[in-house]
Amino acid sequence: xxxxxxxxxxxxxxxxxxxxxxxxxxxxxxxxxxxxxxxxxxxxxxxxxxxxxxxxxxxxxxxxxxxxxxxxxxxxxxxxxxxxxxxxxxxxxxxxxxxxxxxxxxxxxxxxxxxxxxxxxxxxxxxxxxxxxxxxxxxxxxxxxxxxxxxxxxxxxxxxxxxxxxxxxxxxxxxxxxxxxxxxxxxxxxxxxxxxxxxxxxxxxxxxxxxxxxxxxxxxxxxxxxxxxxxxxxxxxxxxxxxxxxxxxxxxxxxxxxxxxxxxxxxxxxxxxxxxxxxxxxxxxxxxxxxxxxxxxxxxxxxxxxxxxxxxxxxxxxxxxxxxxxxxxxxxxxxxxxxxxxxxxxxxxxxxxxxxxxxxxxxxxxxxxxxxxxxxxxxxxxxxxxxxxxxxxxx
Amino acid sequence: xxxxxxxxxxxxxxxxxxxxxxxxxxxxxxxxxxxxxxxxxxxxxxxxxxxxxxxxxxxxxxxxxxxxxxxxxxxxxxxxxxxxxxxxxxxxxxxxxxxxxxxxxxxxxxxxxxxxxxxxxxxxxxxxxxxxxxxxxxxxxxxxxxxxxxxxxxxxxxxxxxxxxxxxxxxxxxxxxxxxxxxxxxxxxxxxxxxxxxxxxxxxxxxxxxxxxxxxxxxxxxxxxxxxxxxxxxxxxxxxxxxxxxxxxxxxxxxxxxxxxxxxxxxxxxxxxxxxxxxxxxxxxxxxxxxxxxxxxxxxxxxxxxxxxxxxxxxxxxxxxxxxxxxxxxxxxxxxxxxxxxxxxxxxxxxxxxxxxxxxxxxxxxxxxxxxxxxxxxxxxxxxxxxxxxxxxxx
Numbered sequence: 001x002x003x004x005x006x007x008x009x010x011x012x013x014x015x016x017x018x019x020x021x022x023x024x025x026x027x028x029x030x031x032x033x034x035x036x037x038x039x040x041x042x043x044x045x046x047x048x049x050x051x052x053x054x055x056x057x058x059x060x061x062x063x064x065x066x067x068x069x070x071x072x073x074x075x076x077x078x079x080x081x082x083x084x085x086x087x088x089x090x091x092x093x094x095x096x097x098x099x100x101x102x103x104x105x106x107x108x109x110x111x112x113x114x115x116x117x118x119x120x121x122x123x124x125x126x127x128x129x130x131x132x133x134x135x136x137x138x139x140x141x142x143x144x145x146x147x148x149x150x151x152x153x154x155x156x157x158x159x160x161x162x163x164x165x166x167x168x169x170x171x172x173x174x175x176x177x178x179x180x181x182x183x184x185x186x187x188x189x190x191x192x193x194x195x196x197x198x199x200x201x202x203x204x205x206x207x208x209x210x211x212x213x214x215x216x217x218x219x220x221x222x223x224x225x226x227x228x229x230x231x232x233x234x235x236x237x238x239x240x241x242x243x244x245x246x247x248x249x250x251x252x253x254x255x256x257x258x259x260x261x262x263x264x265x266x267x268x269x270x271x272x273x274x275x276x277x278x279x280x281x282x283x284x285x286x287x288x289x290x291x292x293x294x295x296x297x298x299x300x301x302x303x304x305x306x307x308x309x310x311x312x313x314x315x316x317x318x319x320x321x322x323x324x325x326x327x328x329x330x331x332x333x334x335x336x337x338x339x340x341x342x343x344x345x346x347x348x349x350x351x352x353x354x355x356x357x358x359x360x361x362x363x364x365x366x367x368x369x370x371x372x373x374x375x376x377x378x379x380x381x382x383x384x385x386x387x388x389x390x391x392x393x394x395x
Numbered sequence: 396x397x398x399x400x401x402x403x404x405x406x407x408x409x410x411x412x413x414x415x416x417x418x419x420x421x422x423x424x425x426x427x428x429x430x431x432x433x434x435x436x437x438x439x440x441x442x443x444x445x446x447x448x449x450x451x452x453x454x455x456x457x458x459x460x461x462x463x464x465x466x467x468x469x470x471x472x473x474x475x476x477x478x479x480x481x482x483x484x485x486x487x488x489x490x491x492x493x494x495x496x497x498x499x500x501x502x503x504x505x506x507x508x509x510x511x512x513x514x515x516x517x518x519x520x521x522x523x524x525x526x527x528x529x530x531x532x533x534x535x536x537x538x539x540x541x542x543x544x545x546x547x548x549x550x551x552x553x554x555x556x557x558x559x560x561x562x563x564x565x566x567x568x569x570x571x572x573x574x575x576x577x578x579x580x581x582x583x584x585x586x587x588x589x590x591x592x593x594x595x596x597x598x599x600x601x602x603x604x605x606x607x608x609x610x611x612x613x614x615x616x617x618x619x620x621x622x623x624x625x626x627x628x629x630x631x632x633x634x635x636x637x638x639x640x641x642x643x644x645x646x647x648x649x650x651x652x653x654x655x656x657x658x659x660x661x662x663x664x665x666x667x668x669x670x671x672x673x674x675x676x677x678x679x680x681x682x683x684x685x686x687x688x689x690x691x692x693x694x695x696x697x698x699x700x701x702x703x704x705x706x707x708x709x710x711x712x713x714x715x716x717x718x719x720x721x722x723x724x725x726x727x728x729x730x731x732x733x734x735x736x737x738x739x740x741x742x743x744x745x746x747x748x749x750x751x752x753x754x755x756x757x758x759x760x761x762x763x764x765x766x767x768x769x770x771x772x773x774x775x776x777x778x779x780x781x782x783x784x785x786x787x788x789x790x
Binding site: 001002003004005006007009010013017021040042043044046047051052055056059060064065067068069070071072073104105107108109110111112115116117118119133136137140141142248249250251252253265268269271272275276278279280281282283284285286287288289 | 396397398399400401402404405408412416435437438439441442446447450451454455459460462463464465466467468499500502503504505506507510511512513514528531532535536537643644645646647648660663664666667670671673674675676677678679680681682683684
């Protein structure tokens, strides 16, 4: 008998990935033009041209054995120092290379820090709805994911719910800001309230509760919204970042962890994270892209392209009668499922070659996630399908 | 309290990595020219020039969103198909894309397949001396590493020892061929004997015992030795490969798993490995290097450069009175520690700025591992240090 965890995951795999693969099949059957795949957060905006230039320049200018060789498990020291200085400039922090660990994307970073923090049975909280992979990451280390309900109207944290979820076993709270799938951004005020609850509980219980800020969407915000940098509001904060969305490089698997000196047990956690990177089999973040990142720290994708998609979809879906959460960040819409049954609606949508993801997979039943990191033209072509579905449901 | 596993690893970390980092410090103090670092298997031979050409061409010719975007968690289908066909040509096998999963190096691949196979308490065997990271990889999934003693003179498997180590809990045997650190290559005859024991025990116990062939050194062999392709000798074989050594790309983290259709539970293991790649946080092997690999399947580093190092060191160390295992593959020498105490010898060697790794870290006390994937000139400069040490020990 192979791993029971894997057997279960084979049965009840990622709804997102299943839909993505169904989309590929439907595209073969009906033609790519006639399938409207809103399933996967796979960036459609091209990486900034500086990325290609930087990768080409690294290949041309730097020594091959150093570009492609082993380095410290934490990553190249000069790259980590450059990222630290970039963060300091942006956020007024005081990091150095020691505080940065280069990771295999944000997913790699989360696994590394959970490996470092968790003993079997430890609890990790997250606000629901939430990115479903958190459950797998926490389970990898025999931890228990505790989902904390948010305000059903705004999807913002509720202090009382958070306080009620904390036990002596609570090791961490994962915050995804901007949030996937609810697309809300937690403001300074929200973060201060969360920090207050955590501080009080740490004192009451005599424990350390780490706030893990998962921030792959930090740069994708709209309408002038800003995302607070959480290390400034709560001492025990660890940040996980990824270039997957900000530079449209999800396949390259490059990101980093920020572990400030002020966190409890920093002197074990910082070297421990390099060890975890090694023993989990990452060994180090891919090398060429590390060296290229150092050259493009000020670049990001053109967010206006996503914004244009967002505005079209939001206005049209609202016009057709759908109820959408106001999207402040990331590249998703979180929409109330007409009829209330998100899974049934997702099935009904397939008739119109429309691929959506049910909110149930994110602990948000009754909602749909629509990833609009797609071609504008596909959105235009898909509008009649959304309209017909709305009519079918009597909106 | 953070993870006890990590706290332990922080205390008793990788001897190899510790030595590598000590080497970097000594180089700062005494000058790079005066430190002889034989600690880490970090290739010194440059990647074949086709690698740079291929990466540059992929960047210039292919669509950025496809080069840097998400693909199936198993990797690009065309890359996997090309690798399958390359293996079929080399080994007369009959693989297709379905049998190949692109991984974050061999370390990533081993973690993926162990995640798929193991339930808590399952046992994984390996022949000692062995690559120390296997213990961490197996422990990641609450498995138990069982080390099987080899013949103390030849370091070859002993059938009786293998049979005695197998229990109803045995899920796999990891074979590293060519072996790190013992540098022996298991011949066809040796493999047939191992397969025979496994077959008999599978039948006796009614279990499936997977043979995991960890083959990062497959291409690095000398004196006309060949490495058998294990899927041809034992049905339940899974192969882990890495381009780290064959193309000198250890930092890029690129390799693959081969999961033949004939293995027990293939229909769960093959999709399960893609799921494991995702949930462990790898998500997929880095994308650009996947695309480049497809263009350089026939390339490999110039092994003659390592051979020249091997011959110089072997002849000189033998001349000075050291006893070396005959090295058939990889880029290490496995040498009897004069005086018998490998840890003491490693300490004594530091006086001469000579950085070696104690065999104890590999389950091979009484031996030293010397990684000769270094500049030839460094070997020449280091010879007086080896000579003085031999004299100190009365060789």
